[in-house]
Amino acid sequence: MKADPRGVLAGTHFxxxxxxxxxxxxxxGARFASGYPITPSTEVxxxxxxxxxxVGGTFIQMEDELAASxxxxxxxxxxAKAFTVTSGPGFSLMMEHxxxxxxxxxxxxxxxxxxxxxxxGLPTLPAQADMMQARWGSHGDYEIIALCPxxxxxxxxxxxxxxxxxxxxxxxxxxxxxxxxxxxxxxxVIPPADAIEIVPRRHTRKSHDDYLxxxxxxxxxxxxxxxxxxxxxxxxxxxxxxxxxxxxxxxxQDQLVRRLQSKIRAxxxxxxxxEEEALENADVVVVSYGITSRVAQRAIEMARQxxxxxxxxxxxxxxxFPERRIRELADKTKAFVVPELNLGQMVREVxxxxxxxxxxxxxxxxxxxxxxxxxxLKIIVEASR
Amino acid sequence: xxxxxxxIIVERCKACGFCVEFCPTKVLALSSAFNxxxxxxxxxxxxxxxxxxxxxxxxCPDFAIYGxxxxxxxxxxxxxxxxxx
Amino acid sequence: MIEVTNPVEPFLxxxxxxxxxxxxCGIGTTVNCFVRALIESKVDPQNLALVxxxxxxxxxxxxxxxxxxxxxxxxxxxxxxxxxxxxxRLNVVVYSGDGDLSAIGGxxxxxxxxxxxxxxVICVNNLIYAMTGGQSAPTTPVHAVTSTSPYGQFEPAFNLxxxxxxxGAVYVARWTTxxxxxxxxxxxxxxxxxxxxxxxxxxxxxxxxxxxxKLGDGLVTMKYYKEKSKVRHGAPTSEVGxxxxxxxxxxxxxxxxxxxxxxxxxxQMVESLGERYVEQPEEACSCG
Numbered sequence: 001m002k003a004d005p006r007g008v009l010a011g012t013h014f015x016x017x018x019x020x021x022x023x024x025x026x027x028x029g030a031r032f033a034s035g036y037p038i039t040p041s042t043e044v045x046x047x048x049x050x051x052x053x054x055v056g057g058t059f060i061q062m063e064d065e066l067a068a069s070x071x072x073x074x075x076x077x078x079x080a081k082a083f084t085v086t087s088g089p090g091f092s093l094m095m096e097h098x099x100x101x102x103x104x105x106x107x108x109x110x111x112x113x114x115x116x117x118x119x120x121g122l123p124t125l126p127a128q129a130d131m132m133q134a135r136w137g138s139h140g141d142y143e144i145i146a147l148c149p150x151x152x153x154x155x156x157x158x159x160x161x162x163x164x165x166x167x168x169x170x171x172x173x174x175x176x177x178x179x180x181x182x183x184x185x186x187x188x189v190i191p192p193a194d195a196i197e198i199v200p201r202r203h204t205r206k207s208h209d210d211y212l213x214x215x216x217x218x219x220x221x222x223x224x225x226x227x228x229x230x231x232x233x234x235x236x237x238x239x240x241x242x243x244x245x246x247x248x249x250x251x252x253q254d255q256l257v258r259r260l261q262s263k264i265r266a267x268x269x270x271x272x273x274x275e276e277e278a279l280e281n282a283d284v285v286v287v288s289y290g291i292t293s294r295v296a297q298r299a300i301e302m303a304r305q306x307x308x309x310x311x312x313x314x315x316x317x318x319x320x321f322p323e324r325r326i327r328e329l330a331d332k333t334k335a336f337v338v339p340e341l342n343l344g345q346m347v348r349e350v351x352x353x354x355x356x357x358x359x360x361x362x363x364x365x366x367x368x369x370x371x372x373x374x375x376x377l378k379i380i381v382e383a384s385r
Numbered sequence: 386x387x388x389x390x391x392x393i394i395v396e397r398c399k400a401c402g403f404c405v406e407f408c409p410t411k412v413l414a415l416s417s418a419f420n421x422x423x424x425x426x427x428x429x430x431x432x433x434x435x436x437x438x439x440x441x442x443x444x445c446p447d448f449a450i451y452g453x454x455x456x457x458x459x460x461x462x463x464x465x466x467x468x469x470x
Numbered sequence: 471m472i473e474v475t476n477p478v479e480p481f482l483x484x485x486x487x488x489x490x491x492x493x494x495c496g497i498g499t500t501v502n503c504f505v506r507a508l509i510e511s512k513v514d515p516q517n518l519a520l521v522x523x524x525x526x527x528x529x530x531x532x533x534x535x536x537x538x539x540x541x542x543x544x545x546x547x548x549x550x551x552x553x554x555x556x557x558x559r560l561n562v563v564v565y566s567g568d569g570d571l572s573a574i575g576g577x578x579x580x581x582x583x584x585x586x587x588x589x590x591v592i593c594v595n596n597l598i599y600a601m602t603g604g605q606s607a608p609t610t611p612v613h614a615v616t617s618t619s620p621y622g623q624f625e626p627a628f629n630l631x632x633x634x635x636x637x638g639a640v641y642v643a644r645w646t647t648x649x650x651x652x653x654x655x656x657x658x659x660x661x662x663x664x665x666x667x668x669x670x671x672x673x674x675x676x677x678x679x680x681x682x683x684k685l686g687d688g689l690v691t692m693k694y695y696k697e698k699s700k701v702r703h704g705a706p707t708s709e710v711g712x713x714x715x716x717x718x719x720x721x722x723x724x725x726x727x728x729x730x731x732x733x734x735x736x737x738q739m740v741e742s743l744g745e746r747y748v749e750q751p752e753e754a755c756s757c758g
Contacts (some may be wrong), residue, residue, distance in 0.1 A: 392475070392476065446501075448476070
């Protein structure tokens, strides 16, 4: 369906990533946000607090991230599209509730504008060190989807994509921004509402008597109902059966947890968003994401000027990890160069998928600034030998 | 003549004794029978004293007993005892 | 399926009976009162949502046939807040235990009371963490023995009515599971009242609290409640603290009116934005 024009600030704007993310949420139909201030994410909800009362929705600043990360889920079950926004320390606090959203299949979006860590770290400076946490931060076996914008324009576009994935798969989606993308100001084009495609809530069409809250449909994603519609359903974080009733047996566990995993993994190709350039005949493939991909682009150009055959693979969707693509490329290329604003996180996934069939050269960075192009170029040159 | 009647769902009962204790007219006592969990459910020992006040029902933590006022037609009806849960 | 004419039955998930609560536990009694209050107050059950946390009382959500949410430990109140704000037509009840609401959930308890979010909180207080095996709670009376205070609790305990009144609750009452009629009436009252309402229900935990402190079984405890409770409506909440085996002050302590969160939000927005303010549609539905 098309976006609701009341939430779409159509036009050409000059916005930073945080502000663009807020506009993306509104365009996607988000009408509830619960937040807690944390640098460098706060502007997203500050803008939402100012915008949403003129669009028709609610913002509430909760007392902590524990509350923010579950209040939004209450709002989802009340019928709204909802999200929250945070950075590293808040993301850590939200982990239990990310797991709750995965377990109860609550469609929602968590935005993490990454900053230097661990702990209080560098509140106003960039890093990309929450990438593994986005995937594994909560306890137990579950799957999430994570997207990584590299510009304010993408902060707008991928926020809409995040909500669409959340609704399509009934899963919490992580939007992994970083401090630079969040605070850099660039041109952002917001199309008119009828040019924006929105995925609506998968609301059941079954009668009160026939509806089973957690029955896997053909695509393993149950249909949803909201409180107040007479379905009288039960939602629990305990291992549950199709009725939503607690069923704490190994059999129920196996069935449920495997479905939670498989509903995402089976659709990995549908979810995969990659930007590819010059991968044919590439001796070296640079795999990057987020702000680092902007620096990597410069390094790749410099390498090509030196006559090197360098391909680019930008991860726009980071989780589920595009292992199949990496495996294909590993057979055709000599080496992968993986620059990241961390001491080696996504590079582990590249290593795992490549399974020894190509060299892997990480370009780690402890965070606090972005790479210099020459730092990445140096490793590309080394990889080409 | 009893103005009330109780219904007892024996399989739900956990023999806490609240209904026996708080019945204002002492209609109930724990029986010597067992349910499948090994509890002694209550039984009616003084049916004519039941007023149908449903205090037993209000107290029961297990939803295992309920009292109701009887209609003219039901006056003198025996207590209902259900054996399923 | 048996044909029982108990009016409480349609509100229970009878396919899950018998429930897990112990013999003599008072939680089931509170549920009886809750359902009777629902019936008495003529609240539309379709519009009622029940949110619980983790613990023995948290299991209430799974046994009532309503839209019910069994959330995470301590976080029923913020979940309920989001639920209510997204669909203000819902009557949202939070049903949870003393540990869940006042320990891990304490921060959320006081902020929701401060904001006067329109939630009806039923706090079953068995003075202990029962589900996990009987550890001490912020409400455990001084000198009581629990598994984490094996030599006797020495920490002062919360006086929950005092805490929530100070935080801003508009309705504060305490009953015990002996006071079935009064509890039913209190619940019926809060279902019709706007604002943050809090009903504390003192309840036996015969298996852990009572047994470890040699206080008898559920029935003995109910008789203690009957004997040692004193009804003092309007008593100053600072004076209603509990002690081990002492007097239990019960009653309706606070019943006042303050504008609830949504009224305040609305008033502020209208004042600041005037024509530009767009009220959230009654149901913020995200469906096609």
